[in-house]
Amino acid sequence: MSRGRLILQRPGEICTNGDTSEHTLLAPSDDAEAQAVLDWLRAFDVAGLYTGAIANAIDYVLDGARTGRYDLMAPDVHPGEKASVGAKLEYEVLRSFSLPKEPPLDTRIAKVPVDIKATVGSNWAIPSEAHCQLCICTQIQLGRGRHRSWLVRTHRSWLYRGKGNKDGKRGLAVDARDQWSTPLYDWTPLPVNPLTLLTAEQSARIMAKRPGQEQRFAMMFRHLEGHIIPRSVISTVGAGKLDPLRRARNVRRHLAKDGLTLLCGKWRDQQDLAAAHKITLGPEDWVALRLEEGQAHDG
Template identity: 65%
Template sequence: MPRLILQLPGEICTNTDSGEHLLLAPEDDTELQSVAAWLGTHPVAEFYTDAIRNSIDYVLDGGKTGRFDLLSPEVHPGERASVGAKLEYEVLRTFQLPKTKPLDTHIADAPVDIKATVGANWAIPTEAHCQLCICTQIQLKNNRHRSWLVRAHRSWLYRGKGNKDQKRGLAVHARDHWSMPLYDWTDLPINPLRYLTEEQAAEVLAKRPGQVQRMLKMFHYLEGHIIPRNVFLTVGAGKQDPMRRARQLRDKAAEQGLTVLCGTWTESRDQATARGIALRTGEWIALRENAEEINQEAEAQSG
């Protein structure tokens, strides 16, 4: 990264597009404060966690490819980088924000650009220079993410090396000292298939035997792990209606000593809650417990 001599808040930022203006610290930037206040009425970390997970699932496209790990050699670096582009639309959908131009959206009547990186810095396009940006950093190896709200003053951006569209990275000092953290490092849910050994994954994702038998193996290997819907689509990649196969599992799993619960069903949610497990719609879990005892407890609760 080229050396950058940073100007301080209160000094003049020279922007060839919008002219000279003051470099603003977050506490002096009324638009930034308004956007931060609006975001503060939402569970930002939780929303971003869901949006990032959906973006990763979209890029992996496990239901067609059988892939479940973004760091796998099977995933092209360009696909990993595209998570940020998909995240923009997931954030708009999750926060119910409009898609606007020239930036990505408006929050509290202020234009805002939504940026994300799976690396160390962001590519700030010329239209977002000196504008408000939500900058998200995703660390895939550490399964975590964090975000800042920052005005990407041109004077705080590195010059893009060989970048024809003049995109620039944000200086680390500016990010650390003249931005507003929206939330600290937050865990990203790990795709349960990543807990499998190489041999187990090969069995679960094989073309033979059928889906039901392979899903049963998955439940045995991932006993006690919450398994989201997307995992079943991955295991049934290229097959018809894998979720229907998943719903056929309960009786067969019970024969093998496993109780299968699904958050879509009220009865299952009650049984999971009795064990301190929060299951959301579409989430599954297999427990090696006595099914009769679980049903008795659920009936006692409902009674």
């Protein structure tokens, strides 16, 4: 049977797809374990924590501090590397929610086994040990810079039939996801790496080996005036060089000639200056701004 023609059993019927341990298919509202997991998650900003976890997973895969790469959609990023974002995300999610790595699946939430799955495509590979178990399934659309997640019990009757891939993993039927899962949050944007806002010419000059770091950092802050620059971006521009953060701090005098003030979120007074311009700086964020006379800070 083709994947597009899978006829699903409905909640209340018996899950019999390829297994002798028959049980009743449960709708989310009737699934006590699912409700316990949802109650636990309500204490968290799930969308926000997942946004940060995905961003960290992408940074890990790109390894900008060593490779100088900053765009997961660039042609020099292998498709396998893009796919590996999902594998890394599992550990970032556990860390973000302070969850243990605990068998039989990836973790336990409210004492309930839960598997954590993510895809940069349109479906998830559900392993045999997670069949009929609760899964948090995350879809990441890299090209559109967004993500969303569901909690779903991946009943065998709701997985595409057949032996699956070589590891026995099978995909979740779209209708089951749409009808009998619980959305944890709707489409949520991923952070934009400010380096992707540069033109090809600007990027080539900033990422070149010459001139030195300070001149290239000054170019970056000029071109990205008003944009928050995370520490990871500074490490990427200074890839393979010694102490890029110190070099970045030294560009203040270069920027002052253009009327720009470099602010660092490490300092509370500089956070306040940024906040006056409706910019929220984290403790490892930077921004170049044109401040009013008397506001400039030497930091």
